[in-house]
Amino acid sequence: xxxxxxxxxxxxxxxxxxxxxxxxxxxxxxxxxxxxxxxxxxxxxxxxxxxxxxxxxxxxxxxxxxxxxxxxxxxxxxxxxxxxxxxxxxxxxxxxxxxxxxxxxxxxxxxxxxxxxxxxxxxxxxxxxxxxxxxxxxxxxxxxxxxxxxxxxxxxxxxxxxxxxxxxxxxxxxxxxxxxxxxxxxxxxxxxxxxxxxxxxxxxxxxxxxxxxxxxxxxxxxxxxxxxxxxxxxxxxxxxxxxxxxxxxxxxxxxxxxxxxxxxxxxxxxxxxxxxxxxxxxxxxxxxxxxxxxxxxxxxxxxxxxxxxxxxxxxxxxxxxxxxxxxxxxxxxxxxxxxxxxxxxxxxxxxxxxxxxxxxxxxxxxxxxxxxxxxxxxxxxxxxxxxxxxxxxxxxxxxxxxxxxxxxxxxxxxxxxxxxxxxxxxxxxxxxxxxxxxxxxxxxxxxxxxxxxxxxxxxx
Amino acid sequence: xxxxxxxxxxxxxxxxxxxxxxxxxxxxxxxxxxxxxxxxxxxxxxxxxxxxxxxxxxxxxxxxxxxxxxxxxxxxxxxxxxxxxxxxxxxxxxxxxxxxxxxxxxxxxxxxxxxxxxxxxxxxxxxxxxxxxxxxxxxxxxxxxxxxxxxxxxxxxxxxxxxxxxxxxxxxxxxxxxxxxxxxxxxxxxxxxxxxxxxxxxxxxxxxxxxxxxxxxxxxxxxxxxxxxxxxxxxxxxxxxxxxxxxxxxxxxxxxxxxxxxxxxxxxxxxxxxxxxxxxxxxxxxxxxxxxxxxxxxxxxxxxxxxxxxxxxxxxxxxxxxxxxxxxxxxxxxxxxxxxxxxxxxxxxxxxxxxxxxxxxxxxxxxxxxxxxxxxxxxxxxxxxxxxxxxxxxxxxxxxxxxxxxxxxxxxxxxxxxxxxxxxxxxxxxxxxxxxxxxxxxxxxxxxxxxxxxxxxxxx
Numbered sequence: 001x002x003x004x005x006x007x008x009x010x011x012x013x014x015x016x017x018x019x020x021x022x023x024x025x026x027x028x029x030x031x032x033x034x035x036x037x038x039x040x041x042x043x044x045x046x047x048x049x050x051x052x053x054x055x056x057x058x059x060x061x062x063x064x065x066x067x068x069x070x071x072x073x074x075x076x077x078x079x080x081x082x083x084x085x086x087x088x089x090x091x092x093x094x095x096x097x098x099x100x101x102x103x104x105x106x107x108x109x110x111x112x113x114x115x116x117x118x119x120x121x122x123x124x125x126x127x128x129x130x131x132x133x134x135x136x137x138x139x140x141x142x143x144x145x146x147x148x149x150x151x152x153x154x155x156x157x158x159x160x161x162x163x164x165x166x167x168x169x170x171x172x173x174x175x176x177x178x179x180x181x182x183x184x185x186x187x188x189x190x191x192x193x194x195x196x197x198x199x200x201x202x203x204x205x206x207x208x209x210x211x212x213x214x215x216x217x218x219x220x221x222x223x224x225x226x227x228x229x230x231x232x233x234x235x236x237x238x239x240x241x242x243x244x245x246x247x248x249x250x251x252x253x254x255x256x257x258x259x260x261x262x263x264x265x266x267x268x269x270x271x272x273x274x275x276x277x278x279x280x281x282x283x284x285x286x287x288x289x290x291x292x293x294x295x296x297x298x299x300x301x302x303x304x305x306x307x308x309x310x311x312x313x314x315x316x317x318x319x320x321x322x323x324x325x326x327x328x329x330x331x332x333x334x335x336x337x338x339x340x341x342x343x344x345x346x347x348x349x350x351x352x353x354x355x356x357x358x359x360x361x362x363x364x365x366x367x368x369x370x371x372x373x374x375x376x377x378x379x380x381x382x383x384x385x386x387x388x389x390x391x392x393x394x395x396x397x398x399x400x401x402x403x404x405x406x407x408x409x410x411x412x413x414x415x416x417x418x419x420x421x422x423x424x425x426x427x428x429x430x431x432x433x434x435x436x437x438x439x440x441x442x443x444x445x446x447x448x449x450x451x452x453x454x455x456x457x458x459x460x
Numbered sequence: 461x462x463x464x465x466x467x468x469x470x471x472x473x474x475x476x477x478x479x480x481x482x483x484x485x486x487x488x489x490x491x492x493x494x495x496x497x498x499x500x501x502x503x504x505x506x507x508x509x510x511x512x513x514x515x516x517x518x519x520x521x522x523x524x525x526x527x528x529x530x531x532x533x534x535x536x537x538x539x540x541x542x543x544x545x546x547x548x549x550x551x552x553x554x555x556x557x558x559x560x561x562x563x564x565x566x567x568x569x570x571x572x573x574x575x576x577x578x579x580x581x582x583x584x585x586x587x588x589x590x591x592x593x594x595x596x597x598x599x600x601x602x603x604x605x606x607x608x609x610x611x612x613x614x615x616x617x618x619x620x621x622x623x624x625x626x627x628x629x630x631x632x633x634x635x636x637x638x639x640x641x642x643x644x645x646x647x648x649x650x651x652x653x654x655x656x657x658x659x660x661x662x663x664x665x666x667x668x669x670x671x672x673x674x675x676x677x678x679x680x681x682x683x684x685x686x687x688x689x690x691x692x693x694x695x696x697x698x699x700x701x702x703x704x705x706x707x708x709x710x711x712x713x714x715x716x717x718x719x720x721x722x723x724x725x726x727x728x729x730x731x732x733x734x735x736x737x738x739x740x741x742x743x744x745x746x747x748x749x750x751x752x753x754x755x756x757x758x759x760x761x762x763x764x765x766x767x768x769x770x771x772x773x774x775x776x777x778x779x780x781x782x783x784x785x786x787x788x789x790x791x792x793x794x795x796x797x798x799x800x801x802x803x804x805x806x807x808x809x810x811x812x813x814x815x816x817x818x819x820x821x822x823x824x825x826x827x828x829x830x831x832x833x834x835x836x837x838x839x840x841x842x843x844x845x846x847x848x849x850x851x852x853x854x855x856x857x858x859x860x861x862x863x864x865x866x867x868x869x870x871x872x873x874x875x876x877x878x879x880x881x882x883x884x885x886x887x888x889x890x891x892x893x894x895x896x897x898x899x900x901x902x903x904x905x906x907x908x909x910x911x912x913x914x915x916x917x918x919x920x
Contacts, residue, residue, distance in 0.1 A: 021748075062747035065854070067716025080718045119599040128595040135588040139579040142773035178638040178777070178801035185645055185798070189673045209797050213649045215675065257527025258540045287522035288481075313602035315804040317638070337669045338645070341638035341801055344775040394525070 008049055016051050021059040028068050028079055039069060039077040109419025110449045116440030117310060117397065118373070121365050126358050127349070134348045141348065145340035149176025149320070153347040156354050157320050165281060166291030167304055169322045175331065178317040178341035180277065180307050181210055187303065188214025190327060190335045191240070191273070198238035200228050202425050204249050204277065207242055216240065223248075224428075227255035230262035239272040245293045246281035250425050250435045252392015252400050260293050267301035273324070274302045280310045280396040282363050285371045290395075300324035308350060310397070311363060318342050318350060370397055373438050373446055380450025381457075388457070391427075397439030400425075401453075405432045407460050414456045420449050468509055476511050481519040488528050488539055499529060499537040569879025570909045576900030577770060577857065578833070581825050586818050587809070594808045601808065605800035609636025609780070613807040616814050617780050625741060626751030627764055629782045635791065638777040638801035640737065640767050641670055647763065648674025650787060650795045651700070651733070658698035660688050662885050664709050664737065667702055676700065683708075684888075687715035690722035699732040705753045706741035710885050710895045712852015712860050720753050727761035733784070734762045740770045740856040742823050745831045750855075760784035768810060770857070771823060778802050778810060830857055833898050833906055840910025841917075848917070851887075857899030860885075861913075865892045867920050874916045880909050 008019045027033045039045075042060060046053040060077055063069045069077045134141065148154065154171035161167035177183040184207055188195075197216045199208055200223040208218055221232045221241075228243055241263065245255035267274050276293045284290065294304040304322035312318075323331060353359050374393060381401070384390070391400040403411070408424050411434070415422055422434045438446060468479050487493045499505075502520060506513040520537055523529045529537045594601060608614065614631035621627035637643040644667060648655075657676045659668055660683040668678055681692045681701075688703055701723065705715035727734050736753045744750065754764040764782035772778075783791055813819050834853060841861070844850070851860040863871070868884050871894070875882055882894045898906060 058747065065714060065716075065747055066750050067718050067720065070716070070718075080716070081721075114604075116604060119602050122599055122602055124595065124599060124602075128592065131591055131595060132588065135584065135591060139582055139584060142579050142582055142584075142775045144574075144576060144774040145777070178642070179799045181798045182638070182642060182801050185649075189645075206797050206799070213794065254525060255527070256525075256530070256540070258530075260527065261541075287518065287525055290526050309799075314604040315602045317605070317799070317801050317803050334673065337666050338641045339639045339666070339769075339777070341642050341777050343777050343806060346803060346806065 006049060008051065013052065013055050017055045017058045020049070020051070020055065021062050024059060024063060025066075025068055028063075033079050035079055035081050037079045038075070039079065041076055107421055109421060110441065110445050111421040112434070112436045112438070112441075112449070113421050113423045114440055115398070115437050117314060118366065118369055118439055119313060121362070121369055122313060123358060123362060127353070130349050130352045130356075130358075131345075133352065134345055137348075141344050143344070145342070145344050145347070147336060147338060147340050149174065149340065149342065150344060150347050150351075153351045154320075156351050160354055160359070161292075161304075161306070161320075161322070164289065165278065165306070166295030167322060168295055169304075173323050173325060173328065175321045175323065175335075176340075176342050176347065177319055177321065179309065180279065180305055180319045181206060182341055183305060183319050183321045184210045184275075185214060186335050186338060187275070187321065188216060189338075190323070190331045192330065192334055195240045196236070196238045197275075198228070198233050198236055198241040200243075200248070200251075202251055202427075203242065204244065204279075207277065211242065223251065223253070225253065226259045227253045228259075228263070230259060230266055233263070233266055239270060240275065241267070241272065242275045242277065243293075244277045244279065246278050246284075246290055247392065247396040249279070249396075250398070250400070250423075251427065251433075252396065252398065254290060254392075254395060255293075257296075260296060263293070264297055264299070264301060267297075268299045272301065273327075276302050276304050278304060278306045281306070282311045283367050283370050283397060284395045285367070285374065286394040294322060297324075300326050303327070311366070312350070312353070312359070316346070316350070318346060370439060373441070373443060374399065376443050377436065377438050377446045377450045380447055381454050384457070391433065398435060398437040400427070400433040400435060402427055402431055402433040405430050408432050410460060411456065414459075415453070418449075418452045418456070420452060466509060468511065473512065473515050477515045477518045480509070480511070480515065481522050484519060484523060485526075485528060488523075493539050495539055495541050497539045498535070499539065501536055567881055569881060570901065570905050571881040572894070572896045572898070572901075572909070573881050573883045574900055575858070575897050577774060578826065578829055578899055579773060581822075581829055582773060583818060583822060587813070590809050590812045590816075590818075591805075593812065594805055597808075601804050603804070605802070605804050605807070607796060607798060607800050609634065609800065609802065610804060610807050610811075613811045614780075616811045620814055620819070621752075621764075621766070621780075621782070624749065625738065625766070626755030627782060628755055629764075633783050633785060633788065635781045635783065635795075636800075636802055636807065637779055637781065639769065640739065640765055640779045641666060642801055643765060643779050643781045644670045644735075645674060646795050646798060647735070647781065648676060649798075650783070650791050652790065652794055655700045656696070656698045657735075658688070658693050658696055658701040660703075660708070660711075662711055662887075663702065664704065664739075667737065671702065683711065683713070685713065686719045687713045688719075688723070690719060690726055693723070693726055699730060700735065701727070701732065702735045702737065703753075704737045704739065706738050706744075706750055707852065707856040709739070709856075710858070710860070710883075711887065711893075712856065712858065714750060714852075714855060715753075717756075720756060723753070724757055724759070724761060727757075728759045732761065733787075736762050736764050738764060738766045741766070742771045743827050743830055743857060744855045745827070745834065746854040754782060757784075760786050763787070771826070772810070772813070772819070776806070776810070778806060830899060833901070833903060834859065836903050837896065837898050837906045837910045840907055841914050844917070851893065858895060858897040860887070860893040860895060862887055862891055862893040865890050868892050870920060871916065874919075875913070878909075878912045878916070880912060 006023055008016055042053050042056040046056045070080050072078055154174040157174055158169055158171045195216045196219050197211050198219045198221045201220050219236045219238045222229050227248055245260055263274055278292050281289055294302040307319040308316050387404050389402040391402050393399040424432050425435055427433045466483055468476055502513050502516040506516045530540050532538055614634040617634055618629055618631045655676045656679050657671050658679045658681045661680050672678055679696045679698045682689050687708055705720055723734055738752050741749055754762040767779040768776050847864050849862040851862050853859040884892050885895055887893045
């Protein structure tokens with residue numbers, strides 16, 4: 001070591017220290033200062049290099065902290081065994097990365113498969129105003145969040161849920177989280193144990209996946225025109241059921257009250273829970289929104305899930321879960337340690353958006369707009385021949401076009417040729433349907449695609 | 461039914477419909493219209509009530525949609541069996557709710573157990589300015605997020621991680637998520653199968669809990685003054701290890717390079733993964749920040765976790781995980797379906813905060829401020845008697861005061877009397893330590909508590 005020549009460019013103490021540190025580190029990494037070799041004393045090196053002892057000492061301390069050298073009592077510093085070192089020389093395998101990152105080509109036609117919403121009516125100016133107001137507050141807005149969500153935000157949610165959805169709960173039962181997917185993940189932790197979840201064959205794929213991931217076994221149950229069949233459910237040994245009673249995805253079914261009550265009775269008898277995913281219940285075009293199943297539950301068997309992603313914007317990652325009181329202990333024990341997932345700033349912005357009446361106004365505007373879009377699409381499709389039906393058109397932002405399954409293949413091929421992307425789903429024996437998500441499409445796109453669809457149907 | 465008297469107050473068609481609907485619904489719920497009873501025809505009821513047929517029809521349609529009545533072909537509407545109904549009459553058991561919600565009394569003294577940060581220096585005005593800028597953009601800021609995080613945000617993170625932490629990765633390997641806890645939950649899904657995770661006995665409790673929840677088995681491994689012992693690790697059948705090499709919590713240990721390399725070698729040999737939690741690595745008061753373990757890893761064995769919650773603000777729920785390329789397929793398969801958890805607005809705000817240099821400036825300011833606080837506390841505690849030591853004081857925002865375990869009980873009691881809240885932790889045989897989180901405390905609080913602490917120690 002003593003025979004190494006070190007060239008340092010003159011500079012401030014810190015600059016000299018940096019150079020010396022870098023130099024020594026590289027020498028060690030490259031094996032030029034060999035393992036177990038003793039470093040010169042700080043005094044010796046300082047004199048030799050014409051720098052202060054402090055400069056050398058700082059370089060040694062940094063090397064020591066990073067573990068390149070070690071201090072031996074009464075004998076100075078020695079180089080450690082870092083022969084397997086490869087610091088920052090790794091080359092990223094770009095090819096492999098590209099392969100994995102699955103960059104999909106953007107689709108240029110009309111895409112009915114995306115579950116997006118209409119953003120043109122979004123009151124961005126209002127949102128901006130409220131955001132500014134929220135950030136005018138003191139720094140407490142930046143402090144640690146309550147894992148459940150801020151209390152005053154949950155009060156506003158509880159109030160909204162009661163008024164708009166007939167959900168009966170206290171703010172204490174509400175957990176705010178960054179999206180339904182996350183809340184489902186959290187829920188599998190809260191429920192503990194390996195649950196058997198009954199789901200319709202055609203249901204929300206993401207939920208199925210997350211529940212499975214969380215250790216649940218999925219039990220498929222048949223559905224009819226009223227949704228998941230309670231009789232079939234009773235034949236299984238499921239102790240959890242996942243439903244979307246207000247507007248099932250993808251089939252668009254609105255579960256009637258009698259079926260809902262059957263589910264509640266089953267849950268009570270079996271000591272089971274019902275997960276009610278109320279994802280787009282705000283939009284109903286015929287009559288009033290149908291109250292949530294949770295509102296009918298007197299035995300605390302319903303776990304209610306809702307989201308602002310459909311009603312405000314998909315980029316706003318805020319959902320809420322209402323737990324039955326009985327599950328709150330289990331939340332504290334098994335989920336309470338998970339930190340909050342929604343920033344206080346966002347919680348407060350949404351709270352004011354609701355409290356000051358903007359949310360309700362926005363929902364009304366959206367509801368009208370979606371109704372117009374739906375009407376527009378239905379008008380273009382026009383009257384359908386026998387055995388062809390429109391389903392689930394009275395709520396939400398998607399509807400189904402049902403037809404004898406024999407036409408499915410040709411329908412898809414012809415639509416693909418016309419650059420219209422759709423998804424087919426099996427409905428019942430010999431029948432399937434196109435899932436038409438129309439919320440995010442412009443009216444002119446709906447007219448265009450609806451007209452083409454009509455033409456294709458007529459030529460089948 | 462025909463003999464019921466219905467009183468409707470005059471009003472618009474909608475008002476009449478609402479009244480009629482409410483009236484009929486309540487009659488059904490209260491059992492006054494009995495099960496299977498046929499409803500009068502719309503014509504009959506309309507004439508009788510002096511309203512339009514349309515008004516009656518709307519009320520019937522709503523009852524039908526909600527499932528209170530059902531349509532029988534050629535015979536009008538009949539009331540369904542809803543005898544078990546209890547809609548919105550449920551009373552919430554307030555007592556039970558309070559019991560479960562575990563409202564804790566606020567602590568009025570000086571609390572060293574909270575992991576909070578210093579928010580007084582937060583550049584709220586800058587944050588406000590950037591937020592405004594972000595919301596000036598078009599509505600695309602509200603569209604569905606990439607589940608991995610927005611690409612340009614990940615580019616900025618990759619760049620920052622390389623410069624500041626020596627982490628070598630492409631943006632494609634980064635997953636943005638709402639907090640480390642959430643990302644750990646996601647990770648258990650990505651890794652699949654039941655892993656055995658090695659952890660230090662004293663480690664981050666939240667991580668332990670979440671990994672367990674995700675189906676992992678925890679294997680405790682002894683630690684020494686250099687952190688988790690690689691020799692001990694080799695004796696186990698763990699295939700995953702969780703470490704915080706830059707500044708272990710709670711023990712404050714900085715893992716030297718040799719130990720890091722041993723871990724990497726173990727991971728390579730065992731085909732195991734290392735979870736590197738780099739939670740507060742930005743703050744180092746002696747020399748430069750120590751590069752992350754990930755930067756030394758040439759075999760793709762390190763899963764790197766970092767967060768903006770310590771470096772920006774706890775209420776900002778944004779963390780990031782760097783996956784080895786090899787795990788990206790598994791992410792796509794097992795985690796890719798989980799929707800984004802961080803809003804685009806927040807991602808873009810942080811991106812600009814970093815890109816425009818505010819972040820680095822903020823970190824420097826914070827680093828100085830924390831150093832001052834640390835110095836202040838250490839100065840008050842002053843020289844310690846033999847067998848008492850300060851540990852982990854060169855990094856992060858907590859330090860340890862180590863002492864012979866026999867003093868622990870009395871120390872805690874005396875401190876409690878002085879309204880100072882601390883947490884004790886076992887360090888090694890016959891020794892334990894106070895964990896002193898000082899980041900969130902004001903200087904005057906540190907002087908006050910440091911002086912008291914000193915006095916108590918002297919009287920022990």
